[in-house]
Ligand SMILES: Nc1nc2c(c(=O)[nH]1)N[C@H]1C(S)=C(S)[C@@H](COP(=O)(O)O)O[C@H]1N2
């Protein structure tokens with residue numbers, strides 16, 4: 001078993017959630033591109049699943065949890081549904097207001113996770129939807145995903161605004177902005 005540089009193995013996910021998750025809202029996902037807004041229900045999303053992959057998750061603080069099966073909807077499919085043509089970034093926002101973003105270059109293997117190890121995502125892991133960017137540190141894997149925005153303007157990111165790397169590629173150890 002090979003861990004990326006600077007990472008150590010943990011047996012299970014360590015819950016990292018900085019925002020309040022008790023606010024009750026719908027499980028809908030809001031997609032925004034320019035002046036267009038599309039809303040998809042959780043049932044609609046479950047019917048769009050096209051991706052199933054075993055992945056390792058690496059927290060930028062150093063812990064890694066290996067080989068869990070994530071299932072969901074490829075970003076390519078979402079882009080088709082939305083008719084997205086041009087964008088530089090995807091802004092990610094959770095139900096409770098946690099924010100991150102990814103660069104267009106990092107979106108080819110990204111997806112919206114709805115199931116983990118064969119079951120609908122549970123609350124601690126981010127039900128109803130968790131964003132997954134396989135090659136990026138876990139602060140890009142936004143739980144409780146509520147809103148996704150395709151944009152040319154660099155979005156706000158909670159950790160990115162606190163010195164963490166805007167790109168966050170694990171293989172390049174992009175942990176902090178100077179890396
Ligand atoms: N909504 C939300 N998503 C989040 C976070 C968060 O605080 N809020 N923390 C991130 C960080 S820093 C990590 S390491 C992982 C932890 O995932 P886990 O709680 O499933 O172990 O979630 C990421 N996604």
Ligand SMILES: [Mo]
Pocket residue numbers: 016059060061138139
């Ligand atoms: Mo993290």
